[in-house]
Amino acid sequence: MWTEEQWAVIEPKNASSVVVAAPGSGKTTVMTEHLAHVIATGRMPAQRILAMTFTRQAAEHMRQKLRGHERLRTVDVESCAMGTFHGVFFRALLEADRQVYPVLGQREQYALMREAMVDVLGERHAASMYELQSYLTLYSRMIGRREQDELDNKSRRILESYVRKKRALNRWDHDDILLASLHLFQSRSASKIRLF
Known part of the structure; x- marks a missing residue:
């Protein structure tokens, strides 16, 4: 078999x-x-x-x-403990008593990215779904990197605007869960973390 x-x-x-x-x-x-x-x-x-x-x-x-x-x-x-990477790590953050924020839904993410693009490109720019997804994918690739030299000025400004908008709302996207978890696991208290 x-x-x-x-x-x-x-x-x-x-x-x-x-x-x-x-x-x-x-x-x-x-x-x-x-x-x-x-x-x-x-x-x-x-x-x-x-x-x-x-x-x-x-x-x-x-x-x-x-x-x-x-x-x-x-x-x-x-x-048995079973779940998604994001779900398991979100629980670990809660159990470690870390500050967590409500996670944006996909529509909310697109809306915030659209607003960020308008901030940088102006009202006249009509963002397509492809552009929104491309910038969200770029954000996922760039999050957590210390150096963002490979970003052009326009892209960097759009991603920075997106981050500011999330922070102003006290909201996270799924990438923030992974980044916060990475910081948690690299901290001194990591040995006390219980994932399951």
């Missing part, structure tokens, strides 16, 4: 596992079987397992597959 490559992921190891593969290749199924195998063989207590994905849908899909697994008890499945 399993390929040799899949079995190499499923069989318990003495280290963390990371699976990188194309969409639809069966990553969730293989990782779910890996988790079930680790728990069922007693290699790791369920409450010590953290599974992170990029989407809530994938995390819920994994949990549903575990719930239906014949080798696992309900208590084991519910003891």
Whole structure:
């Protein structure tokens, strides 16, 4: 049933596992079987397992597959910590008593970026969805970098305006969660952080 490559992921190891593969290749199924195998063989207590994905849908899909697994008890499945990278890190920030802000929705992000573009380019510039997404992608690539020499003056001013607008509203986007988490994990209190 399993390929040799899949079995190499499923069989318990003495280290963390990371699976990188194309969409639809069966990553969730293989990782779910890996988790079930680790728990069922007693290699790791369920409450010590953290599974992170990029989407809530994938995390819920994994949990549903575990719930239906014949080798696992309900208590084991519910003891596993599962979620998105952003969700897990946001919880870590809360548990570390760090200042957190409400996260902008996608429409709000686009609206703020549009306002930032108007600030720099003027009212007459009609920002397309492609331009908005391009600047948000550029922002994601640039956040956390100390040097932004590769940015042209216009782009730098647009991104700075976007950041000011977020701060004025006391709001975060998903990149801010990752950046704040990075700062938390690099701090002296990092050894006390409990992700799950």
